[in-house]
Amino acid sequence: MSRWSTLTLLCLSLATPGFGLAQSVPAGYYPDGSQGIVPAGHAMPGYGGDPGYYGYSQGHGKTKSRSYGPNGPLPSGPGRTVYEQLPEDRGWLYEDSPLERSLKNAFRHAYFRTEYLHWDVSDPGNNILSAPTNLPFPTTNSQFPVLVSDVPAFQLTDQNGNQIVAVEPRLDDVLTDANNGIRLTFGLTAADAGIFEASIFALESGTTRLGIPDIRTTDFDGDGTPDVLVPIDTNGDGLDDSFASLNSVDAVAQAVLIDGVLPAGDNFLLVNDINYEASLKTEVWGAEANFLFAPFNPNVPLTTMPFFGVRYLNFNEDLRQTGVYNFSDFDITTGLPTSQVATRKIDSTTINNIYGPQMGLRAELRRKWFAIGAQPKVMLGLNSYRAEIGTSQVLGPNDPSQFLYKKSTTFGVVGDLEVYSRLYFGDHLSGFVAYNLLWAGMLTRPADNIVYNIQSATGGQPQQSAFELDVDFSGAILQGISVGAQLEY
Numbered sequence: 001m002s003r004w005s006t007l008t009l010l011c012l013s014l015a016t017p018g019f020g021l022a023q024s025v026p027a028g029y030y031p032d033g034s035q036g037i038v039p040a041g042h043a044m045p046g047y048g049g050d051p052g053y054y055g056y057s058q059g060h061g062k063t064k065s066r067s068y069g070p071n072g073p074l075p076s077g078p079g080r081t082v083y084e085q086l087p088e089d090r091g092w093l094y095e096d097s098p099l100e101r102s103l104k105n106a107f108r109h110a111y112f113r114t115e116y117l118h119w120d121v122s123d124p125g126n127n128i129l130s131a132p133t134n135l136p137f138p139t140t141n142s143q144f145p146v147l148v149s150d151v152p153a154f155q156l157t158d159q160n161g162n163q164i165v166a167v168e169p170r171l172d173d174v175l176t177d178a179n180n181g182i183r184l185t186f187g188l189t190a191a192d193a194g195i196f197e198a199s200i201f202a203l204e205s206g207t208t209r210l211g212i213p214d215i216r217t218t219d220f221d222g223d224g225t226p227d228v229l230v231p232i233d234t235n236g237d238g239l240d241d242s243f244a245s246l247n248s249v250d251a252v253a254q255a256v257l258i259d260g261v262l263p264a265g266d267n268f269l270l271v272n273d274i275n276y277e278a279s280l281k282t283e284v285w286g287a288e289a290n291f292l293f294a295p296f297n298p299n300v301p302l303t304t305m306p307f308f309g310v311r312y313l314n315f316n317e318d319l320r321q322t323g324v325y326n327f328s329d330f331d332i333t334t335g336l337p338t339s340q341v342a343t344r345k346i347d348s349t350t351i352n353n354i355y356g357p358q359m360g361l362r363a364e365l366r367r368k369w370f371a372i373g374a375q376p377k378v379m380l381g382l383n384s385y386r387a388e389i390g391t392s393q394v395l396g397p398n399d400p401s402q403f404l405y406k407k408s409t410t411f412g413v414v415g416d417l418e419v420y421s422r423l424y425f426g427d428h429l430s431g432f433v434a435y436n437l438l439w440a441g442m443l444t445r446p447a448d449n450i451v452y453n454i455q456s457a458t459g460g461q462p463q464q465s466a467f468e469l470d471v472d473f474s475g476a477i478l479q480g481i482s483v484g485a486q487l488e489y
Contacts, residue, residue, distance in 0.1 A: 107489055109189040115484030117181035119203060119436065121282055122477040124445050129169040129278065129321060130254035130270070131452040132262055153249055158271050160328060160339075164250035166271065169278055169321070171447060173210055176282050179203045183482065194293040194305070202285035203478075210278045212249055252276035252323065257453045260468075269454060269462060270394065272323030274341065279320050280446075284478065286313040290377075292362060305362045311379045313414055315352040315476060319446035321345065327396045342393050346467070348446035349388040354412040356381015371422045376415075383412030383442050387449050387471050394465035395454070404469040413441040422486075431485045438478040448472035 153167050183201035190196055254270040257263075290309030297303075323344040328337055360377025386407040393399055420434035451468035 107188070109489065111187045111486055111488040113185040113187075113199075113484055113486040115183040115185075115201075115434075115482040117179075117183055117201065117203065117436075117480065117482050119179050119181060119478050119480030120177035121179060121203070121206065121284060122475075123174040123176050124171055124280070124317075124447050124474075127171045127447040129171070129447065129450075131257045131267065133255040133267055134262065134264060156253060156266055156268050156271075158251070158273060160326070164271075164273065166251040166253035166268065167212065167249055169210070169252050169254065169276060171210070171278075171280065174208045174280050176206045176208065176280075179206050179284075179480075183484075190291075192294055194291055194307075196289070196291050197307075198287070198289040200285075200287040203283070205281055205283050207279055207281045210280075212252055212276060254323075254452060257451070258456050258462075259466075260451075260453055270323065270344065270452070272325050272344065274324040274326065276323045277321075279318075281318040281320075283316045284314065286311065288312070288358065290358070290360070301367070302363070302365045305364075306359070307362065307377075308357065308359045311354075311356065311358045311381075311414060313352075313354040313440055315354070315440060315443055317350050317446050319348045321347070329396075340397070342397050344394055345390070345392045346394070346450065347388075347390045348450050350444045350446045350449065351386045352412075352440075352443050353384045354379075354381060354414060354440060354443075355384075356412065358414070360416075369424050371424075373420055373422070375418045375420075378416070379412075379414040381412050381414075382409050384409045385444050385471075387444055387446075387469060389450060389467060389469045391465055391467050394467070395462055399464050402465065402467055404467070406469055406471055408471075410473070411442055415439045415441075428488045429485065430488075432483075434482045434484075436478070436480060436482055439475060440478070441475045442473050443476050444471050444473050445476070448474060 153165055155163055156166055158164050181201060181203035183199060185197060185199035187195050187197040251271050251273040253268040253272070255267045256269050258267070288309060288311040290307045292305040292307040295303040295305055321344075323346075325342060325344060326339050327342040328339050356379050358377055358379035358381075360375060362373060362375045364371050364373035384407070386405065388403070388405040390401070390403045392401040415438070417437045418434050420432050422430050422432040424430045449469055449471050451470050453466050453468050454462045455464055455466035457463040
């Protein structure tokens with residue numbers, strides 16, 4: 001019995017130092033007597049009496065405090081627990097939050113595209129800048145079977161009783177082509193659902209100035225000077241049966257209505273016998289935003305992506321006419337006729353704001369280094385427009401000025417087709433060339449809205465101008481090429 005007791009005491013005496021080591025801290029291990037709890041970020045000097053080992057703070061994106069010894073991290077609390085003290089507020093975008101991860105993924109596949117545009121804008125057509133007239137304008141001569149004139153010349157009597165050769169002002173020679181522009185596009189992926197794409201474009205302002213309309217001339221007498229063919233009614237039957245060869249056009253004349261009615265005979269009351277100029281200014285810009293649905297199988301060569309979105313198109317035009325003419329009057333003192341120079345102005349402006357939802361489809365055939373595609377789309381919406389007319393000194397210096405305007409909203413439509421070819425230079429850069437065809441319907445254009453009307457007094461003599469604003473609608477086509485580059489993140 002004593003033998004087993006002795007053995008038991010011996011085992012207990014040997015086990016007691018080890019047990020004590022597991023429960024106590026050797027001198028120098030926790031020199032400050034903290035019993036293993038050290039504030040995060042504080043150094044823990046001394047390890048086993050060696051001051052060369054210290055705890056330090058480390059971490060990537062987080063503030064962590066860990067104590068390191070010669071064999072790795074040391075426990076800083078009971079039960080070998082490593083404590084980490086976090087800041088009170090890390091912000092809503094701290095490291096890998098779900099929102100931050102989604103934004104990183106979206107911008108990782110975002111792209112930015114810039115394009116140079118070289119587009120034509122369709123002209124307003126062969127508009128005559130005057131009221132209708134009863135005078136006949138033949139285009140051929142039996143003696144000289146050629147086209148006499150794209151803009152017929154005719155004879156009339158001016159306010160001084162002189163016979164002059166005149167032409168009507170027209171918009172035949174308006175040039176709204178070769179307009180430079182730019183288009184910017186930004187695309188952002190939406191996980192695996194598709195792509196959000198927004199773009200904006202603008203064309204430079206195009207202005208065309210017209211003087212006396214261009215008429216076709218032919219040198220019949222061989223003297224080296226073109227002769228203008230002018231129809232003349234020699235027998236008074238109302239038909240022009242012969243032609244006179246003249247060397248110049250004396251005036252630009254505009255016909256008018258009398259009290260809203262087309263009068264019989266000569267109604268060319270606005271004669272610009274000194275100078276005439278018309279200018280048409282066109283401005284176009286627009287923006288759109290679309291969501292393109294991801295293709296059903298993106299791994300096939302030919303992919304299709306339907307999309308829907310919204311579109312806005314701004315189409316503005318400004319038509320300004322300036323005619324300089326001699327105005328005849330009587331001096332109330334002497335009773336003798338006098339003449340003074342007056343400047344007639346007839347201005348018309350239209351502003352079209354077309355907007356609404358649109359839908360379309362992007363089809364693309366892609367290979368390793370290139371791709372070809374087509375993108376048709378159509379917008380059905382509204383056109384909130386404003387039309388204006390302003391006049392001054394139409395019949396003379398004392399004729400009152402006018403300013404008329406109308407604004408309203410009507411139906412608007414835009415059809416757009418883009419066909420493109422893309423060349424890939426790498427994973428992040430590509431270049432392309434495209435042809436664009438855009439048609440905008442239900443536009444109002446300034447030349448269509450002017451009613452050249454004169455209010456008469458008793459006896460049918462003109463009293464004052466009474467122009468009217470009659471809004472009419474037509475369309476415009478924008479078409480041309482674009483060249484650009486796309487950078488993908």
